[in-house]
Amino acid sequence: MSDHETDLVALVMGDQRYEFADAGMKQVVDELTRMARTLLPILILGETGVGKEVAARAAHHLSPRRAGPFVAVNCSAIPAGLMESELFGHQKGAFSGAAAAHAGYFECASGGTLFLDEIGELNLDAQVRLLRVLSEHKIARLGSTTERRVDVRLVAATNRDPCALVKAGVFREDLYYRICGATLVIPPLRHRPDDLSRLARQFVSVARADLERDDAKVSDAAMRSIARHRWPGNVRELKHAMVYAAATAPGDVIERSHLPAHLARRDRPASSAQDPEPDEPLVFRSIDDEIDELVERRMRQALHATNGVQSAAAALIKMARRTFITRMREFGIEPVPVRERRALRERGTES
Numbered sequence: 001m002s003d004h005e006t007d008l009v010a011l012v013m014g015d016q017r018y019e020f021a022d023a024g025m026k027q028v029v030d031e032l033t034r035m036a037r038t039l040l041p042i043l044i045l046g047e048t049g050v051g052k053e054v055a056a057r058a059a060h061h062l063s064p065r066r067a068g069p070f071v072a073v074n075c076s077a078i079p080a081g082l083m084e085s086e087l088f089g090h091q092k093g094a095f096s097g098a099a100a101a102h103a104g105y106f107e108c109a110s111g112g113t114l115f116l117d118e119i120g121e122l123n124l125d126a127q128v129r130l131l132r133v134l135s136e137h138k139i140a141r142l143g144s145t146t147e148r149r150v151d152v153r154l155v156a157a158t159n160r161d162p163c164a165l166v167k168a169g170v171f172r173e174d175l176y177y178r179i180c181g182a183t184l185v186i187p188p189l190r191h192r193p194d195d196l197s198r199l200a201r202q203f204v205s206v207a208r209a210d211l212e213r214d215d216a217k218v219s220d221a222a223m224r225s226i227a228r229h230r231w232p233g234n235v236r237e238l239k240h241a242m243v244y245a246a247a248t249a250p251g252d253v254i255e256r257s258h259l260p261a262h263l264a265r266r267d268r269p270a271s272s273a274q275d276p277e278p279d280e281p282l283v284f285r286s287i288d289d290e291i292d293e294l295v296e297r298r299m300r301q302a303l304h305a306t307n308g309v310q311s312a313a314a315a316l317i318k319m320a321r322r323t324f325i326t327r328m329r330e331f332g333i334e335p336v337p338v339r340e341r342r343a344l345r346e347r348g349t350e351s
């Protein structure tokens with residue numbers, strides 16, 4: 001293994017192995033490992049496709065209850081009317097159509113981990129019951145007054161901002177505070193450059209092996225296009241793009257032209273021997289994406305210049321304070337804690 005490779009951390013679950021080279025992700029894996037050993041609920045936040053389910057499975061495998069069941073439930077896939085009975089079970093005759101008694105997901109996960117994906121989609125009735133299970137460790141099936149003890153570790157995930165859900169009144173504040181103690185935030189792929197290039201190569205190698213073809217190298221130009229894309233679909237989007245490129249490249253080099261069209265750089269005319277103008281984009285992309293990138297960069301710079309004081313940073317770039325705060329969440333910009341802000345100011349950077 002090269003030095004670079006020895007610098008990886010990995011989450012291993014059976015024959016599945018997920019590797020991370022990015023410094024931020026190594027910290028996330030470290031936190032996850034520590035959280036997994038406790039029996040506290042874990043809340044996993046991050047954009048779509050960043051690896052929240054991978055982290056949830058790892059939380060189970062790294063926990064003392066790894067020998068128990070891991071039950072994954074996508075809350076957005078359960079019809080609202082069936083949510084409580086699916087999660088907590090029902091007695092025979094509890095409602096029309098309840099022809100037999102039914103154990104809910106909580107009972108199925110007993111002794112193990114219940115992963116509630118897209119927890120923001122739980123309706124308010126199910127949230128009340130969930131809060132009760134978390135505090136009392138007991139459930140009553142619908143239509144029954146008998147309470148049963150359940151021993152379940154909860155891992156929940158959402159790609160939405162839980163505070164915004166609480167503010168909007170669709171997520172109970174008391175439930176949020178019950179589950180937010182151990183919160184894990186998985187950064188978007190565009191903020192993980194070391195993972196991006198490594199995973200791009202890895203997905204190509206795996207896809208070529210699946211196709212029973214020789215491995216292919218990713219050209220430097222293709223890698224530059226990959227580095228420039230925003231990857232709104234994160235690791236999932238990268239995986240699909242690289243599987244596509246691995247299949248369409250006829251030889252053993254993935255060129256820019258083999259990437260999905262929205263990633264490939266627009267080729268310069270053959271006659272142009274010079275580099276493009278400094279402000280000419282190497283690849284034409286959605287102008288909205290470019291504007292977003294500029295907005296995010298300026299917000300970060302303004303926060304840096306004002307030692308993390310959000311109202312001052314917003315004023316510096318003449319953005320409404322509320323908009324600034326909303327966009328910080330959107331871009332995943334972490335607020336600087338008050339204590340650190342003070343330390344920064346005291347270091348003599350006060351303006």
Ligand SMILES: Nc1ncnc2c1ncn2[C@@H]1O[C@H](COP(=O)(O)OP(=O)(O)OP(=O)(O)O)[C@@H](O)[C@H]1O
Nearest residue numbers: 018019020047048049050051052053054159235236
């Ligand atoms: N480090 C990694 N190495 C290899 N594959 C990875 C890695 N991280 C994530 N993936 C893959 O990326 C894809 C998306 O991961 P996952 O389903 O965990 O994302 P998610 O955050 O739960 O997405 P969503 O919000 O859409 O449910 C999966 O195919 C997963 O196997």
Ligand SMILES: [Mg+2]
Nearest residue numbers: 049052053117
């Ligand atoms: Mg998921």
